[in-house]
Amino acid sequence: MIDLFLTVVWPALKIVLTILAVIVPLILGVAYMTLAERKVIAAAQFRHGPNVVGPFGVLQPWADALKLMFKEVILPAGANKVVFFLAPMLTFALAMLAWAVMPITENFAIADINLGLLYLFAISSLGVYGIIMSGWASNSKYPFLGALRSAAQMVSYEVSMGLIIITVVITVGAGGFNLGNIVEAQRDLWFAVIHFPMFVVFFISALAETNRAPFDLPEGESELVAGYFLEYSSMQFALFFLGEYANILLMSAMTVTLFLGGYLSPVEVWFLGDVWMQPIWFMLKTSFIAFVFLWVRATVPRYRYDQLMRLGWKVFLPLSLFWVVLTSGIIVGFGL
Amino acid sequence: MEEIITGLTFYLFAAVTIASAIMVVGSRNAVHSVLFLILAFFTCSALFVLRGAEFVAMILVIVYVGAVAVLFLFVVMMLHVGENRLFQGVRRFGVVGVLVGLAVAAELIIVISTRAFRQDTPAVASNPTTADLNVTEALGQILYTDYFLLFQMSGLVLLVAMIGAITLTLRQRDGVKKQSIPQQIERKREDAVALRKVESGKGIG
CATH class of the missing domain: 1.20.5 (Single alpha-helices involved in coiled-coils or other helix-helix interfaces)
Known part of the structure; x- marks a missing residue:
């Protein structure tokens, strides 16, 4: 009996606890991301933002969650029931799933796999299905148009993201697909310094991947009402909403890991470089990039669709391809 | 213990792969077919992971699921294939379909029964x-x-x-307004806006 406990139950329990240790703070972070967005945009527009529920409005996410839970679930006429309910779950689950490989300290990631970067890229490229499925299953014009826009947009920007990932992997060298190795390779110099143009291109592509302003055409209010999640209500809507913010945090964490030295401290003095400080650095950097996401939304007007496609295919793709060739040329030429 | 879990996972994914592959053909709704195809791709990549071929698995997900199948779904969603039209040609092309199926099955059996697929043979030299x-x-x-x-x-x-x-x-169409980005950037405020003092009751002549 004790043997069974030690060999089967305890390891399984340990895995579950490890996962919870990452997912619970993540979900809290996602909940407060919704508040942060409203507060940041309010600040940019000289307003106060939510400040009624709790001190400075800190209990606002809970109030929102409770409200959404008690709303009625509405299924549009002629909607495809299974796909309709599957889509928000898929969006949310995929946004959580990708965190499995994120290195949070130098010796902690839920799964420290060899091809962590490819896994991350694969999971984030699946995110488009939640949107396409919701658009199709709603049996409604606006969600369908939103889903079509989103599919084309996400596939386009994935191409340059893939090339940027290749640049990073080439720079790291052997074992470059492992996220821990990528972070360790930045101990002396962050990749944001070496690959500064790619850092910018990656961040803008991340904006397009998460359908955020200025690339939020899939949910463009002025022409598509709300885009792909127009027909959703109650918890289904909440799942889409949280999935979007979880994706923002994921993309921020990915940018931090690839370019801003992940969990590494920017200065190695006193206790700042200690291992226990690493999750804090990781969170701070991720929060900063997530803040830039909100900042951009408060500042930049929306792109037109042809401009979006032009930027993706005619500017970012050649630029990132050129950078791959340049990087590999320099590394091979100078024997680095 | 670990072998049992690996074995169970393998059979789980294998069963899902086969079931969804059957549903690709059997589903009455074309969009459902594509969704099942995506599920089949995904479980296939899980099988690759179990076999230790992580790279192939990831590339399968990135290329096929992340890009090819998206465009596929895109097209099928736009086509609006009804149930009736989907099964229209069954009688006419049924015989040809069965023949092609038999040929592929025969090829598979021949390939699998060759030496390279037998477990006990040592790894082939080209590997x-x-x-x-x-x-x-x-x-x-x-x-x-x-x-x-x-x-x-x-x-x-x-x-x-x-x-x-x-x-x-590619087709060249006439009369389409296109934005020239260099021209757009070159454009200054002075080229587009002029401030005039308008006298009341007269307007600008």
Whole structure:
């Protein structure tokens, strides 16, 4: 009996606890991301933002969650029931799933796999299905148009993201697909310094991947009402909403890991470089990039669709391809 | 214990793969078919992971699920294939379909019964996977040395296909307003806006 406990139950329990240790703070972070967005945009527009529920409005996410839970679930006429309910779950689950490989300290990631970067890229490229499925299953014009826009947009920007990932992997060298190795390779110099143009291109592509302003055409209010999640209500809507913010945090964490030295401290003095400080650095950097996401939304007007496609295919793709060739040329030429 | 879990996972994913592959053909709704196809791809990549071929698994998800199947779904969603039209040709083309199916099945049986697929035979010479090489490296070693020409040729075939698709769909239309980005950037406030003092009751002549 004790043997069974030690060999089967305890390891399984340990895995579950490890996962919870990452997912619970993540979900809290996602909940407060919704508040942060409203507060940041309010600040940019000289307003106060939510400040009624709790001190400075800190209990606002809970109030929102409770409200959404008690709303009625509405299924549009002629909607495809299974796909309709599957889509928000898929969006949310995929946004959580990708965190499995994120290195949070130098010796902690839920799964420290060899091809962590490819896994991350694969999971984030699946995110488009939640949107396409919701658009199709709603049996409604606006969600369908939103889903079509989103599919084309996400596939386009994935191409340059893939090339940027290749640049990073080439720079790291052997074992470059492992996220821990990528972070360790930045101990002396962050990749944001070496690959500064790619850092910018990656961040803008991340904006397009998460359908955020200025690339939020899939949910463009002025022409598509709300885009792909127009027909959703109650918890289904909440799942889409949280999935979007979880994706923002994921993309921020990915940018931090690839370019801003992940969990590494920017200065190695006193206790700042200690291992226990690493999750804090990781969170701070991720929060900063997530803040830039909100900042951009408060500042930049929306792109037109042809401009979006032009930027993706005619500017970012050649630029990132050129950078791959340049990087590999320099590394091979100078024997680095 | 670990073997039991691995075995169970294998059978789980294998069963899902086969079931969804059957549903691809059997589903009455074309969009459902594509969704099941995506599920089949995904479970296939899970099987690759179980076999230790992580790189192939990830590439399968990124390329097929993340890009190809999205466009596929895109097209099928736009077509609005009804149930009736989906099964229209069953009687006419049924015989041909069965013949093709039998041919493919026969080919599969012949391939599987050859020596290369037998478990007890040692690894084939063209497969340099050793203990100190992981799958990604092994794949790169083969692709960029032994099969370099074939690899380049398949790339060229794709390039030709891409150029073909572009030339087939490219058409020059007249009377379309297009934005010239350099011109747009060159444009200054002075070129577009003029401030005039308008006298009341007269207007600008």
